[in-house]
Amino acid sequence: MKTWLPLVKKEFRLGLPIFLLSLIIFIIGVAVVGGIGYKFDHILQPIGIFGLVWGAGHFFFLAIYMLYSLGSEKKRMHLWLHNPMHASGLLLAKLLTGTVYLILSLLITSLAAYFGGLEVFIELSAASWLKIGVILSIHAILFSLDLAVYITLAYILFLLLERYMPAFLSGVVVFFGFWVFNGIYFGWFPLTKFYEVITSWGMIDLGNFASSMNFENNIVNAMINFQQDFKIYAGMYLFEAVVVTVIFFITSWLLDKKVEV
Amino acid sequence: MIEFKNVTKRYMTKTALRDVCLKLDKGKIIGLVGLNGAGKSTTMKLIAGLVTPTKGSIEIDGSKVTRRIASKVSYLSELDEYYSFYTVQQTIDFFASQFADFNKDKAEEIRAYMNLDANTKVKHLSKGNRGRLKIILTLSREVPVLLMDEPLSGLDPLVRDSIVKGLITFVDTEKQTVLLSTHQIMEVEMILDEVLAIKDGEIVDHRNVEDLRYDEQQGILEWMSAIYE
Numbered sequence: 001m002k003t004w005l006p007l008v009k010k011e012f013r014l015g016l017p018i019f020l021l022s023l024i025i026f027i028i029g030v031a032v033v034g035g036i037g038y039k040f041d042h043i044l045q046p047i048g049i050f051g052l053v054w055g056a057g058h059f060f061f062l063a064i065y066m067l068y069s070l071g072s073e074k075k076r077m078h079l080w081l082h083n084p085m086h087a088s089g090l091l092l093a094k095l096l097t098g099t100v101y102l103i104l105s106l107l108i109t110s111l112a113a114y115f116g117g118l119e120v121f122i123e124l125s126a127a128s129w130l131k132i133g134v135i136l137s138i139h140a141i142l143f144s145l146d147l148a149v150y151i152t153l154a155y156i157l158f159l160l161l162e163r164y165m166p167a168f169l170s171g172v173v174v175f176f177g178f179w180v181f182n183g184i185y186f187g188w189f190p191l192t193k194f195y196e197v198i199t200s201w202g203m204i205d206l207g208n209f210a211s212s213m214n215f216e217n218n219i220v221n222a223m224i225n226f227q228q229d230f231k232i233y234a235g236m237y238l239f240e241a242v243v244v245t246v247i248f249f250i251t252s253w254l255l256d257k258k259v260e261v
Numbered sequence: 262m263i264e265f266k267n268v269t270k271r272y273m274t275k276t277a278l279r280d281v282c283l284k285l286d287k288g289k290i291i292g293l294v295g296l297n298g299a300g301k302s303t304t305m306k307l308i309a310g311l312v313t314p315t316k317g318s319i320e321i322d323g324s325k326v327t328r329r330i331a332s333k334v335s336y337l338s339e340l341d342e343y344y345s346f347y348t349v350q351q352t353i354d355f356f357a358s359q360f361a362d363f364n365k366d367k368a369e370e371i372r373a374y375m376n377l378d379a380n381t382k383v384k385h386l387s388k389g390n391r392g393r394l395k396i397i398l399t400l401s402r403e404v405p406v407l408l409m410d411e412p413l414s415g416l417d418p419l420v421r422d423s424i425v426k427g428l429i430t431f432v433d434t435e436k437q438t439v440l441l442s443t444h445q446i447m448e449v450e451m452i453l454d455e456v457l458a459i460k461d462g463e464i465v466d467h468r469n470v471e472d473l474r475y476d477e478q479q480g481i482l483e484w485m486s487a488i489y490e
Contacts, residue, residue, distance in 0.1 A: 006358030013346055076342035081311060083359055084332035164273060256328055261311040 051113020202234030345384035
């Protein structure tokens with residue numbers, strides 16, 4: 001902890017441009033859609049919708065943050081890796097700072113979207129908005145963390161392959177490898193009986209979620225239909241948490257033992 | 262003591278080091294000399310645990326070298342990339358936070374000796390001052406092994422002189438082994454105890470500088486000429 005916290009502090013400074021860039025793009029986006037909306041006498045609604053879309057974009061925030069942060073270290077690997085700390089500590093410092101920036105950015109975006117117009121556009125009680133906000137934000141953070149770990153592994157594999165082939169080719173191999181993995185792991189694997197057996201337990205009841213909200217009738221019906229078709233289990237979350245933890249430690253091991261400067 | 266046991270390092274088709282066996286004793290300043298591409302930087306990185314041998318193993322005081330040998334080794338890279346958003350002082354503080362053996366008083370002493378402004382941002386430092394900063398960061402660690410890869414490269418004579426004097430002043434030769442690679446042989450000759458010649462990935466000679474000077478009446482440059490010509 002004594003050495004890790006100063007490392008975290010350094011990571012905050014190193015990753016700051018991504019956080020600022022996210023904010024600047026959001027502010028510019030709000031100004032642009034607000035300006036366009038003003039011409040049509042609907043200034044608030046476009047801002048609310050833009051906030052919602054930008055908030056959803058936070059699913060990718062941490063992956064982009066990790067790519068930026070790891071990319072920044074690439075030209076000074078001798079500095080980053082010349083450290084007695086285990087590689088998991090080095091990577092965890094980046095993931096933690098990225099998550100803090102993600103939460104901050106998400107909070108700013110959500111508040112701006114809410115007060116900027118979403119509240120006016122869709123009439124819901126404050127409690128319902130809070131409920132939606134919390135559920136979506138938690139999932140944006142979890143999904144973003146999940147993706148960031150996979151992206152970190154892909155980046156470390158890119159560094160490893162670079163020893164054996166030109167950087168461009170290594171990038172191409174990892175890019176296609178990543179999409180093949182995605183297709184198998186997120187496309188084919190969840191449809192298998194095995195996945196169903198190990199994850200279909202601890203169903204999370206969303207039954208009261210939609211009807212508790214003051215939506216217009218057709219939106220409530222749509223959500224109820226969605227809930228009937230799409231079941232969420234605690235087993236899914238636990239399984240993914242275990243997989244991501246294993247992947248994180250494989251990545252750390254590769255960085256510790258195989259990546260060269 | 263640093264020990265190479267039949268170490269080979271290959272990068273795809275190129276062999277950087279070939280079956281090297283080597284023992285370097287404690288408390289010496291050792292020069293690693295050789296032509297460009299001879300394997301000097303690879304040797305340094307292998308000792309620092311930043312690259313791994315293709316064959317064989319390296320030990321420092323009986324411990325197998327891995328990346329985490331950084332707790333025993335202070336490594337100065339030939340590159341001078343630091344975190345540009347930090348000032349000199351913040352860089353020193355960051356290093357002090359990462360290495361338990363980092364002596365901040367010594368860093369301050371070397372910084373004052375090197376006449377380097379603590380409040381200048383790293384991104385605004387000249388090449389010479391970045392070279393000085395590297396020396397501060399490397400010599401302020403109280404570790405058994407100091408590795409310095411081309412510490413004098415690309416620097417003007419005044420900076421080189423201050424670095425060489427810094428080495429004499431701030432290295433604890435009782436406890437520390439210094440391995441430095443350089444092309445500026447004349448400037449470091451007076452501080453070297455031993456010299457290692459590397460050629461095409463092989464250690465071709467390893468001599469005590471005093472023996473060379475008194476027994477064979479040769480300077481390092483003449484000895485090198487005999488090896489490389």
